[in-house]
């Protein structure tokens with residue numbers, strides 16, 4: 001669906017949907033340089049672990065398409081230097097770092113026309129991500145369907161706006177809905193950036209999937225009130241080798257709530273989100289973002305803005321907490337593997353050995369294609 005295409009690539013042109021303006025306005029931003037790609041990622045015009053990697057890779061491809069190199073050595077040096085620069089945009093999602101390593105290996109291995117080899121490899125990331133997400137959707141809907149899950153809850157935005165298309169956790173929701181398995185999906189607002197209230201609401205409305213928005217603070221009450229919410233399904237930014245998972249802030253407490261209420265807690269992520277170099281989640285860098293993302297309103301209602309405008313108080317309405325209020329704003333948290341029921345990847349579904357508190361993601365998933 002075009003309304004959900006976060007990334008548009010027609011060599012050599014890259015355009016991204018500016019997600020800071022959603023759902024109020026759909027506007028594409030053209031990216032022609034690595035500086036523009038870096039800004040788009042760091043400012044969260046584009047966001048989502050797979051999308052960050054793809055926009056970085058294609059931003060460099062757009063830049064390279066506009067350059068004339070003296071030779072392959074110059075092209076190789078430029079590409080490696082720019083990949084290093086792009087990796088400074090956001091620290092937590094591993095996909096960007098994994099992609100940069102793979103793309104650097106491509107240019108190192110290219111014996112001629114290094115720039116063209118890089119562009120082709122960056123382009124392949126688009127199709128590969130959609131294929132991964134469709135496989136995750138199939139595996140996840142099959143796994144969650146077995147739980148007789150007629151309602152699920154999801155957090156943040158893990159759909160077409162966070163990837164090259166279809167999505168990870170929200171891709172599972174899409175497939176469950178299309179298979180007739182799902183009566184309703186609950187989704188959290190996901191303060192402070194409001195990925196849920198702004199982006200997931202936009203995606204689910206676009207496909208007319210029955211959905212209900214809840215405050216982040218209402219999830220425990222919802223799970224107690226509605227036993228039909230059989231599972232919580234979320235995305236991931238970085239999964240350590242033992243299954244500890246970094247994801248949007250608030251995920252950890254959803255896992256605690258799911259465990260307390262005896263519901264499945266399922267992580268959905270492509271293999272490119274798994275960091276086997278990390279033994280556990282203790283080593284995951286958690287991005288700290290600006291306090292004013294919390295102290296100011298990022299999503300406001302027309303009624304509140306109209307009332308504020310009439311009273312000449314727009315700034316005050318948009319400024320929730322008093323100016324200068326200190327705020328702690330980690331953008332992610334780490335959910336221990338012990339609280340995770342299953343990890344759904346494009347290769348299949350990982351579950352823990354009986355009695356184990358951790359996964360072994362270094363091997364093929366237990367529930368994998370025959």
Ligand SMILES: CSC[C@H]1O[C@H](OP(=O)(O)O)[C@H](O)[C@@H]1O
Pocket residue numbers: 047048049050155156157158159162163167168169195234235236237247248249331
């Ligand atoms: C499909 S990965 C989506 C993942 O990324 C989000 O973080 P952000 O919006 O800050 O990039 C969130 O952690 C999602 O689970």
